[in-house]
Amino acid sequence: MSLVNFRDSAVLSDPEGLRIRPGVLFRSAQPFPAADEAVVAQLRACDIRTVVDLRDPRETRPDDWAAAEAAGIAVVAAPVNPATDALTAHMATMTTAADLGEFYLLLAESAPEAVAAAVEAATRPGAVLLHCAAGKDRTGLLTALLLDLLGVPADRIVEDYARTAEALPQIFANLAERHRTALNDRGTGTRVTDSEGRTLTIPAPLLQAPAEAMSVFLGHVRTRHGGAEAFLPACGVPAATLAAFRAKAVAPAA
Template sequence: MIDDRLLPLEGLDNARDIGGLPLRDGGRTRHGVLLRTANPGPQFLTPRDVEFLVEDFGLRTVIDLRTPEEIEQHGRFVHDGVERLELTLIGSSRDALPEGVEITILDMYRGYLADHPQNVVTAVRTLAAPDAGPALVHCAAGKDRTGTVVALVLDAVGVERDAVVADYALSALHIEAMFKRWTTAAGVPMPDPATLDRHRPRAENMEKLLGWLDETHDGAVGWLRAHGLTADELERLRQRLTEPA
């Protein structure tokens, strides 16, 4: 169900289509509507990768969840006819931590939603727009910030909970390849196995985030509605991203 959504791009890691996921009430998510990836920066993409994204997939919108500093350091995907939105998710909750205090993954994910709720809503609203075309959402590795936003979207349109979690956890398979690409380009050694393992998404972290949303907002729909997404926008999102059985 999951592996056949991976995209075999030469210079872009952790890339997959959100299509084909089962819905709680029957049906599936649509293929060819939304991709999630690591940073599609120009330093790694091949001409064939760009052709696939723009011509084959028909990419019209890129939602970039990185910080301005990351964007300036690692570059942007820029192409005629493709709109870009830069919607950082990292903010004051991380800056306010006392020095030396470590946060949990759940704290980090809740921090994205607390620091920039309107950026999250803008990302989802963009996907639900009446004239929206095929879109790509990414951060640096496509696993944490991207994983949080995509999980909200999938839960909001009615994807089975196990499938939402499995889609998030699939990024763990790509950690070594991403670090190999980055360290080779930078001319530095690969991290040790323990460090790599700390970067792997684990299903229980997304289960905790979704459980927290259930407890505090009656799920992703409740959180999105509480922060300004309308019922009409949610319905358009479902229509764009899902198809009946």
């Protein structure tokens, strides 16, 4: 089964190719049920040589990317899922798209090592694929930071993020089958049971891909941290790594 929510982030965010070349940065949901020959062919067709898995280890299975690794495609674990008091408290009160944007900032601020590992992996030869479970939240914030670093306009980054809404019905159906929860029964909030048997309520904004959430996230990164240009070094990304990603990603005429 091919990857769901799969796309080249340059296509919508910079169709003119002024700031990022096509074929550099891809995004998707996790493989369902696991990577197979079709997924490997999909990756190879796009020259994707590195997959960055942003999921928590408790979300993963040993066979998720086994076929890709057997084909010589590197898989880098960079889990963005810190269980901090601030994140837990924010989720408990999340009701709006703006709250979701604030949540993205808290996620990024709470996982500097994962952010740095993902950026380093993006500098490797060939294209890179970023993914989490849905390819929306963690994938969205990392993709946004990389695009912002390259100077892609915020409205284009938001447009790329919001496109995930088209794939959400399929994503949640697949997640529900995998985890045997009712994630595809989306309403004001969905109650699920996690891997440790705890009952959780997922806030409604987390089950959507509202453009406002990404707009708010980018605004906070800019006003509170000076944009990705300053935020990524604060996460521990060396200047040489930022330069290497720019050299790889920027269109020759830019």
